Amino acid sequence: MINLGMASLRLCAGLVGRRSGFCARSLRTITGMTVSQIDEEVAKLLELKTQLGGDEGRHQFTLKTAKGTRDYNxxxxxxxxxxxxxxxxxxxxxxxxxxxxxxxxxxxxxxxxxxxxxxxxxxxxxxxxxxxxxxxxxxxxxxxxxxxxxxxxxxxxxxxxxxxxxxxxxxxxxxxxxxxxxxxxxxxxxxxxxxxxxxxxxxxxxxxxxxxxxxxxxxxxxxxxxxxxxxxxxxxxxxxxxxxxxxxxxxxxxxxxxxxxxxxxxxxxxxxxxxxxxxxxxxxxxxxxxxxxxxxxxxxxxxxxxxxxxxxxxxxxxxxxxxxxxxxxxxxxxxxxxxxxxxxxxxxxxxxxxxxxxxxxxxxxxxxxxxxxxxxxxxxxxxxxxxxxxxxxxxxxxxxxxxxxxxxxxxxxxxSAEKVRTTETQVMVASAQKNLLEERLRLTAELWNAGIKAEVMYKKNPKLLSQLQHCEDSGIPLVAIIGEQELKDGVVKLRTVHSREEIDVSRAELVEEIKRRTSDV
Amino acid sequence: MINLGMASLRLCAGLVGRRSGFCARSLRTITGMTVSQIDEEVAKLLELKTQLGGDEGRHQFTLKTAKGTRDYNxxxxxxxxxxxxxxxxxxxxxxxxxxxxxxxxxxxxxxxxxxxxxxxxxxxxxxxxxxxxxxxxxxxxxxxxxxxxxxxxxxxxxxxxxxxxxxxxxxxxxxxxxxxxxxxxxxxxxxxxxxxxxxxxxxxxxxxxxxxxxxxxxxxxxxxxxxxxxxxxxxxxxxxxxxxxxxxxxxxxxxxxxxxxxxxxxxxxxxxxxxxxxxxxxxxxxxxxxxxxxxxxxxxxxxxxxxxxxxxxxxxxxxxxxxxxxxxxxxxxxxxxxxxxxxxxxxxxxxxxxxxxxxxxxxxxxxxxxxxxxxxxxxxxxxxxxxxxxxxxxxxxxxxxxxxxxxxxxxxxxxSAEKVRTTETQVMVASAQKNLLEERLRLTAELWNAGIKAEVMYKKNPKLLSQLQHCEDSGIPLVAIIGEQELKDGVVKLRTVHSREEIDVSRAELVEEIKRRTSDV
Incomplete structure (x- = not known):
C-alpha cells in the first residue's frame, strides 16, 4: 500500500505540473460532464497511465528527487x-x-x-x-x-x-x-x-x-x-x-x-x-x-x-x-x-x-x-x-x-568558521592495539547503558589514527582508549581530542568523568 | 499556492478512492492516447472540476477530516x-x-x-x-x-x-x-x-x-x-x-x-x-x-x-x-x-x-x-x-x-490513573485581587525572560479559584500569587498546588526558587 501511496503523491506531482498545458478545445468536448463523471474519467486515465508504465521513452535516467523537492543532509x-x-x-x-x-x-x-x-x-x-x-x-x-x-x-x-x-x-x-x-x-x-x-x-x-x-x-x-x-x-x-x-x-x-x-x-x-x-x-x-x-x-x-x-x-x-x-x-x-x-x-x-x-x-x-x-x-x-x-x-x-x-x-x-556538529556523540571507544574489538564493544555497551552517547568503529582492527580522525571530523570531544595494559589495570585512557591531553580514569569512574567533561554539550 | 497544494493532495485522496469504479468501456475509448496526452486530459478534467466548484448537491456538510486521516489532540x-x-x-x-x-x-x-x-x-x-x-x-x-x-x-x-x-x-x-x-x-x-x-x-x-x-x-x-x-x-x-x-x-x-x-x-x-x-x-x-x-x-x-x-x-x-x-x-x-x-x-x-x-x-x-x-x-x-x-x-x-x-x-x-500533562508550564502567575492585570503581565514577562515556563490568565480580573482550578486541570505545579501587600513588600506568594502550602519568596529569588522546585520536571 505504501508504494501506491507514494505513487499517488507522485502522480499528483506529475499532474499539477501540467496545468499550463490546458487546452480549450478538449475542455469543450467534455463540458457536458458532471463532477463525478469527471472524477471517473480522471481515475480511468490515471489507471491507463499506470498500465502504460508512465512516461514514454526509457531514456537514461539521472538520479534525482522529484521536481520541487530536495533532500536534507x-x-x-x-x-x-x-x-x-x-x-x-x-x-x-x-x-x-x-x-x-x-x-x-x-x-x-x-x-x-x-x-x-x-x-x-x-x-x-x-x-x-x-x-x-x-x-x-x-x-x-x-x-x-x-x-x-x-x-x-x-x-x-x-x-x-x-x-x-x-x-x-x-x-x-x-x-x-x-x-x-x-x-x-x-x-x-x-x-x-x-x-x-x-x-x-x-x-x-x-x-x-x-x-x-x-x-x-x-x-x-x-x-x-x-x-x-x-x-x-x-x-x-x-x-x-x-x-x-x-x-x-x-x-x-x-x-x-x-x-x-x-x-x-x-x-x-x-x-x-x-x-x-x-x-x-x-x-x-x-x-x-x-x-x-x-x-x-x-x-x-x-x-x-x-x-x-x-x-x-x-x-x-x-x-x-x-x-x-x-x-x-x-x-x-x-x-x-x-x-x-x-x-x-x-x-x-x-x-x-x-x-x-x-x-x-x-x-x-x-x-x-x-x-x-x-x-x-x-x-x-x-x-x-x-x-x-x-x-x-x-x-x-x-x-x-x-x-x-x-x-x-x-x-x-x-x-562561520564554527563547524556544525551532526551528532551529539560524547565519546569514541578506541584502541591502538589489535584484537580488542570485543573489549571495545563491551565498553561501548557499558557506556550506552549508562546513557552516554558513544561510538565505536565497526572494524576488527581499526588504526588509532583513523579512530582519532573520525573524532576530529565529527567533533567528538573525548576518546576512551583501551589496550592490554588498561584492561589489566582496570582503567581507560581518556583523551581530550582538542588538547590531546590523556589521563587514566578507573573504569568505575569513567561514566561520571565523561558526564563531567561533556556537561556543556 | 498552498491552497492549491492542499487541493491537489485532497484531489488525490478523492481520486484514489474511486479506483474501484474503473470502467472498461471508457478506457477503450481513450487507449489510443500516449501518456503525455493522458496527463493533459487529466489536467483538463481537474481544471473543469475546479470550475464546476466540486461535488454537486450542496447537501448539509458534517465537519470531518478527510477519509483515512485524523486529528491529534x-x-x-x-x-x-x-x-x-x-x-x-x-x-x-x-x-x-x-x-x-x-x-x-x-x-x-x-x-x-x-x-x-x-x-x-x-x-x-x-x-x-x-x-x-x-x-x-x-x-x-x-x-x-x-x-x-x-x-x-x-x-x-x-x-x-x-x-x-x-x-x-x-x-x-x-x-x-x-x-x-x-x-x-x-x-x-x-x-x-x-x-x-x-x-x-x-x-x-x-x-x-x-x-x-x-x-x-x-x-x-x-x-x-x-x-x-x-x-x-x-x-x-x-x-x-x-x-x-x-x-x-x-x-x-x-x-x-x-x-x-x-x-x-x-x-x-x-x-x-x-x-x-x-x-x-x-x-x-x-x-x-x-x-x-x-x-x-x-x-x-x-x-x-x-x-x-x-x-x-x-x-x-x-x-x-x-x-x-x-x-x-x-x-x-x-x-x-x-x-x-x-x-x-x-x-x-x-x-x-x-x-x-x-x-x-x-x-x-x-x-x-x-x-x-x-x-x-x-x-x-x-x-x-x-x-x-x-x-x-x-x-x-x-x-x-x-x-x-x-x-x-x-x-x-x-x-493509568496518572494524568498526561499537555504543557510543561512550571508556574501560573495569579492574583486574588482586582486591577492587577498589569502587574501579573509584568511578572510573567520577567519569568519568561528568565526562561521559566509561565502562564497568566487573559482576563483583567480573574477569580483566584479559576486560576487555581486551571493549575489543577493542567498539572501546573506552582502558583506565583501577587496582591497589593506582596507588591509593597517586594515578594511573591509561591503556592505549591498539590500541597496548598504557601511561602513568601522575595522577587529577586523567585526565578531560582521556581527552578529549584521544578528541577525534576
Whole structure:
C-alpha cells in the first residue's frame, strides 16, 4: 500500500505540473460532464497511465528527487533541529499545547461552503505564500469547531505541500515546513495579541538572525481609513492589496496603480498617502484618535483604542523597541478582523538574498518585503464559519517563516568558521592495539547503558589514527582508549581530542568523568 | 499556492478512492492516447472540476477530516512527543545523524528501472505494511547513491502517505509516521547488525511496552534451507511467504498451503517443517552447521557462521535474553540479503487488540504477529541498484512500528490513573485581587525572560479559584500569587498546588526558587 501511496503523491506531482498545458478545445468536448463523471474519467486515465508504465521513452535516467523537492543532509538537519528547538522551547515557555491536523482537508473545509454564511471563499482569499498564516489556520479552525474546543493555546509545526508554481527557479519548493502558534478563546482585549508579539520578539531574538522590526496595524484601522478617505466599499480589498505593496514599491507607483489600474479618485489616493506614511507607537494611535477624519470612523476608533491598549501591554513585555504601528501594513487575508502584524529583518546584505535563493523568499514577488520572517493577526470569524450553529471562537496567531529562517541559519553556518556538529556523540571507544574489538564493544555497551552517547568503529582492527580522525571530523570531544595494559589495570585512557591531553580514569569512574567533561554539550 | 497544494493532495485522496469504479468501456475509448496526452486530459478534467466548484448537491456538510486521516489532540501529541524523545535519544546515543528525504520519489526510483540491472521491481516487492522497513529504505538508498555517500549511520522519522485501502475499518490510516534507523558502509561482518538489535532492545525496554522478543534469521539460511529441502529455485519466494505465516497459522495449515496451493512435494514440505520449528541461540547455529543436510549449502553455512558471530556480539551487548534465532522468521522483502529480524510483544491481553483497533495493527492481515513492533534486516544490494556504476553500499537497518507504539502508549495512558500533562508550564502567575492585570503581565514577562515556563490568565480580573482550578486541570505545579501587600513588600506568594502550602519568596529569588522546585520536571 505504501508504494501506491507514494505513487499517488507522485502522480499528483506529475499532474499539477501540467496545468499550463490546458487546452480549450478538449475542455469543450467534455463540458457536458458532471463532477463525478469527471472524477471517473480522471481515475480511468490515471489507471491507463499506470498500465502504460508512465512516461514514454526509457531514456537514461539521472538520479534525482522529484521536481520541487530536495533532500536534507545531516548538517542541514542539525541546523533545522536547532531552529525547531529554539522555537518550540519558546512556545512551551508560553504554555502552548501541541496539536496535529492532517496534511489534507476536505474540499468543503477549504472552500468554506458551510451552512448559510458562505461569504468567505478561502480558496480565493488565500494568498499564495507560506508566510501568511492562513493555510494552517483553516485546519485549526476546523479542528476547533469539530471538537468544540472553545479555548486553547497551541502550536503546530508540520510539512505541507503545494502544487507546482512558476517561481521554482527562485527556490520555491513543493514540500516545506509551516510553523504556527495560535491562541483561541474569549478573553479581554489585546492580551493574547500582545503575547503573540512577545513570542515573535523572543524567537527572533534567540535565533540571532540580525536586527528586526515588527510592524503592527489593525484591519479596522485600515477599513476605517479607506472609508474616511472616500474609497468605495467594493474597492476596499483591491486598494488594500495595492497598499500592501508599499514595502517594495514607491508611493508614486502605488498611487499610480490605485488611480490608473483600480480607478480610485486622485483625492482619495492622496488622502490614503498621507495616512500610510505614518509610523509610530502608542503616541500615533492617540494622535489618530484625535484626527478629524479618522475619528469619524467608528471602526477606526475601535482599532485605535485597541492599538493603544496593545502598546501598553507591549511596554510591560518590554518589546516596544522592535514594534512599530505602521499604517501601510495591509496583509491580504480576508478573514483578519483585528490586529495584523509582520516581522521583517532590517539587516541588509547577503542574508535576504540567500534566503530568496534558498527557497524561503516566498513573498518577494507577491508584495511583501524579502525580509519577512513572521506574520499573523486576529481572525475572530473563522471558527464560526465552520461551526454548524455559527458559534464564534476568537483567535489570534502567528506563523513563523521557518523555511526562510532555515535558509538564513544555513547561510550563517556556511559563513562561520564554527563547524556544525551532526551528532551529539560524547565519546569514541578506541584502541591502538589489535584484537580488542570485543573489549571495545563491551565498553561501548557499558557506556550506552549508562546513557552516554558513544561510538565505536565497526572494524576488527581499526588504526588509532583513523579512530582519532573520525573524532576530529565529527567533533567528538573525548576518546576512551583501551589496550592490554588498561584492561589489566582496570582503567581507560581518556583523551581530550582538542588538547590531546590523556589521563587514566578507573573504569568505575569513567561514566561520571565523561558526564563531567561533556556537561556543556 | 498552498491552497492549491492542499487541493491537489485532497484531489488525490478523492481520486484514489474511486479506483474501484474503473470502467472498461471508457478506457477503450481513450487507449489510443500516449501518456503525455493522458496527463493533459487529466489536467483538463481537474481544471473543469475546479470550475464546476466540486461535488454537486450542496447537501448539509458534517465537519470531518478527510477519509483515512485524523486529528491529534494535545494529549495524544504529548504521548507522541514522549515516544519520539525516547527513540531519538537512543538513536543519538548511538551516534546517528538525521537526514530527510522528500515524501514522494520519482516513479523511476520506486520501480527501480535503472541501468542494466532491472531485476528488482520495488513496487511489486513492497509488502503492504508500515512495519516493513522497505518504503523508507528506497529513498534512503536513492539518497546514498545520488549523493555518493558510502557510509552513514542515520535515522529518519517522517509522516508518509498511502492510498486508500480496504482495511480502513480496522484502523489503517492514510497518513502515518515511519521511523527508521540504518547503518550504511563496508564494515566487518555483523557489528552494525548487532548494534541494530541492541537499539531495538534499548528502545523497547525504555518504552516499557511489556515483555518482548526479537526473532532473528538470515536470508541465506532460509534460501539454503529451501535448497537442501528440495524446493525448486523458482518456488523460493512463494514458499518463503507461506513460511512467513507461521506466526499466525498452524504448521498443518502452512504445510497444506505449500503442498496444495503452491505445489510443493510433501517430502520437501516435511523437511522444511523440521527446520522451521527450531528456535535457539548460538548453540542452534552451531548445531545446524554440523547438520548433514544444512551443511551441504554454502549459503546456509555462510549465514550460520555469521549468526554465530552475531550472537557473540549480542552477548557482549547483553541482549541475548530477548533475542531468538528462529528459522521460521521469513520477512517477505526481496532485497534482504543477510540477517533479518522482527521484534514482537509477547505480552497477551488487551494491548495488541487495542493496537489493532487504533490503527497500528498493520500486519495482522498480512501474516505477521499482531504484536510486531519493529523489524528490519540487511540489504546489501539496494544502493547498487541506484548507482549508475552499480557500486554497492552494504546497509542494515531497522524500522520501529511507531504508530503501534503510539497506540499502546495511548491505551496505557487511558488505563493509568496518572494524568498526561499537555504543557510543561512550571508556574501560573495569579492574583486574588482586582486591577492587577498589569502587574501579573509584568511578572510573567520577567519569568519568561528568565526562561521559566509561565502562564497568566487573559482576563483583567480573574477569580483566584479559576486560576487555581486551571493549575489543577493542567498539572501546573506552582502558583506565583501577587496582591497589593506582596507588591509593597517586594515578594511573591509561591503556592505549591498539590500541597496548598504557601511561602513568601522575595522577587529577586523567585526565578531560582521556581527552578529549584521544578528541577525534576
Amino acid at each position: 545531516p548538517k542541514q538537519m542539525a541546523i533545522r533541529e536547532k531552529v525547531f528547538n529554539t522555537i518550540i522551547s519558546c512556545f512551551k515557555r508560553h504554555g502552548a499545547e501541541n496539536i496535529d491536523t492532517p496534511v489534507f482537508e476536505l474540499k468543503e473545509t477549504l472552500t468554506g461552503k458551510y451552512g448559510e454564511d458562505s461569504k468567505y471563499d478561502l480558496t480565493v482569499s488565500f494568498k499564495p505564500t507560506v508566510l501568511d498564516p492562513t493555510p494552517s489556520q483553516v485546519p485549526f479552525a476546523r479542528y476547533l469547531a469539530m471538537n468544540k474546543v472553545t479555548n486553547i493555546k497551541r502550536y503546530h509545526i508540520a510539512k505541507v505541500y503545494r502544487r507546482d508554481n512558476p517561481a521554482m527557479t527562485r527556490g520555491r519548493y513543493r514540500e516545506f515546513y509551516q510553523c504556527d502558534f495560535d491562541i483561541a478563546g474569549q478573553y479581554d482585549p489585546m492580551i493574547p495579541d500582545a503575547e503573540c508579539l512577545k513570542i515573535v520578539h523572543e524567537i527572533l531574538s534567540e535565533l540571532e538572525l540580525g536586527d528586526f522590526r515588527i510592524k503592527v496595524n489593525d484591519r479596522r484601522i485600515l477599513d476605517g481609513m479607506f472609508a474616511v478617505c472616500g474609497v468605495p466599499d467594493d474597492k476596499f480589498r483591491t486598494i488594500c492589496s495595492t497598499v500592501d505593496k508599499l514595502d517594495k514599491m514607491s508611493w508614486e507607483d502605488v498611487r499610480s496603480e490605485m488611480v490608473k489600474e483600480k480607478g480610485l479618485s486622485e483625492e482619495a489616493a492622496d488622502q490614503i498617502g498621507q495616512y500610510v506614511s505614518l509610523q509610530g507607537g502608542m503616541d500615533l494611535a492617540e494622535r489618530l484618535l484625535q484626527d478629524a477624519k479618522m475619528s469619524q470612523s467608528k471602526q477606526a476608533c475601535a482599532g485605535l483604542t485597541d492599538m493603544k491598549q496593545l502598546f501598553s501591554y507591549l511596554q510591560l513585555f518590554q518589546v516596544t523597541d522592535k514594534v512599530v504601528f505602521d499604517l501601510s501594513l495591509a496583509r491580504g487575508l480576508d478573514y483578519y478582523t483585528g490586529v495584523i502584524y509582520e516581522a521583517i529583518l532590517t539587516q541588509t546584505g547577503p542574508v535576504p538574498v540567500a534566503a530568496t535563493q534558498n527557497g524561503a523568499g516566498e513573498k518577494a514577488e507577491e508584495g511583501v518585503s524579502v525580509g519577512s520572517v513572521a506574520g499573523g493577526g486576529r481572525y475572530d470569524g473563522l471558527v464560526g464559519m465552520f461551526d454548524p450553529k455559527g458559534r464564534k471562537v476568537p483567535c489570534v496567531g502567528v506563523s513563523i517563516g521557518i523555511e526562510r529562517v532555515f535558509s538564513i541559519m544555513e547561510q550563517k553556518a556556511e559563513a | 494535545p494529549k495524544q501529541m504529548a504521548i507522541r512527543e514522549k515516544v519520539f524523545n525516547t527513540i531519538i535519544s537512543c538513536f543519538k546515543r548511538h551516534g546517528a545523524e538525521n537526514i530527510d528525504t522528500p515524501v514522494f520519489e520519482l516513479k523511476e526510483t520506486l520501480t527501480g528501472k535503472y541501468g542494466e540491472d532491472s531485476k528488482y521491481d520495488l513496487t511489486v516487492s513492497f509488502k503492504p505494511t508500515v512495519l516493513d522497513p522497505t518504503p523508507s529504505q528506497v529513498p534512503f538508498a536513492r539518497y546514498l547513491a545520488m549523493n555518493k555517500v558510502t557510509n552513514i549511520k542515520r535515522y529518519h522519522i517522517a509522516k508518509v502517505y498511502r492510498r486508500d485501502n480496504p482495511a480502513m475499518t480496522r484502523g489503517r490510516y492514510r497518513e502515518f509516521y515511519q521511523c527508521d534507523f540504518d547503518i550504511a558502509g563496508q564494515y566487518d561482518p555483523m557489528i552494525p547488525d548487532a548494534e541494530c538489535l541492541k537499539i531495538v532492545h534499548e528502545i523497547l525496554s525504555e518504552l516499557e511496552l511489556g515483555d518482548f522478543r526479537i526473532k532473528v534469521n538470515d536470508r541465506r539460511i532460509l534460501d539454503g534451507m529451501f535448497a537442501v529441502c528440495g524446493v525448486p529455485d523458482d518456488k523460493f519466494r512463494t514458499i518463503c511467504s507461506t513460511v512467513d505465516k507461521l506466526d499466525k497459522m498452524s504448521w498443518e495449515d502452512v504445510r497444506s498451503e505449500m503442498v496444495k496451493e503452491k505445489g510443493l512435494s510433501e517430502e520437501a514440505a516435511d523437511q522444511i517443517g523440521q527446520y522451521v520449528s527450531l528456535q535457539g541461540g548460538m548453540d542452534l547455529a552451531e548445531r545446524l552447521l554440523q547438520d548433514a543436510k544444512m551443511s551441504q549449502s554454502k549459503q546456509a553455512c555462510a549465514g550460520l557462521t555469521d549468526m554465530k558471530q552475531l550472537f557473540s556480539y549480542l552477548q557482549l551487548f547483553q541482549v541475548t535474553d530477548k533475542v531468538v534465532f528462529d528459522l521460521s522468521l521469513a520477512r517477505g522483502l526481496d532485497y534482504y540479503t543477510g540477517v533479518i529480524y522482527e521484534a514482537i510483544l509477547t505480552q497477551t491481553g488487551p494491548v495488541p487488540v487495542a493496537a489493532t483497533q487504533n490503527g497500528a495493527g498493520e500486519k495482522a492481515e498480512e501474516g505477521v504477529s499482531v504484536g510486531s513492533v519493529a523489524g528490519g534486516g540487511r540489504y546489501d544490494g539496494l544502493v547498487g541498484m541506484f548507482d549508475p556504476k552499480g557500486r554497492k553500499v552494504p546497509c542494515v537497518g531497522v524500522s520501529i512500528g511507531i504508530e503501534r507504539v503510539f497506540s499502546i502508549m495511548e491505551q496505557k495512558a487511558e488505563a
